[in-house]
Amino acid sequence: MADLVTDLLIYICFGIVMFAIGMIIGYQLLTMHYSKRFFMLAKVCSDADSVVPLVDELERET
Structure with missing residues (x-):
């Protein structure tokens, strides 16, 4: 019984350790993904000299 x-x-x-590791890895992957999208969007806004791409991205996300 003690062994069980x-x-x-x-x-x-x-299980708790694996859950915590999964949460940390998931957070890091989402942070990398959205920071990449933000910098790409910032470059598009800079090239277009407008905030219209930002508004389009916000419409697409919501």
Whole structure:
């Protein structure tokens, strides 16, 4: 019985650690994705000398 409880505790801890690692990796990937899109959009706005691409991007996102 003690082995079962120990194994269950190990699996629960392993699951919590994997969940935390997944959340951190997901956050980093989304941050990289949206920062890349922001810089690309900033370049388009700079080239067009207008904020119209920014408004179009906001319309597309909402």
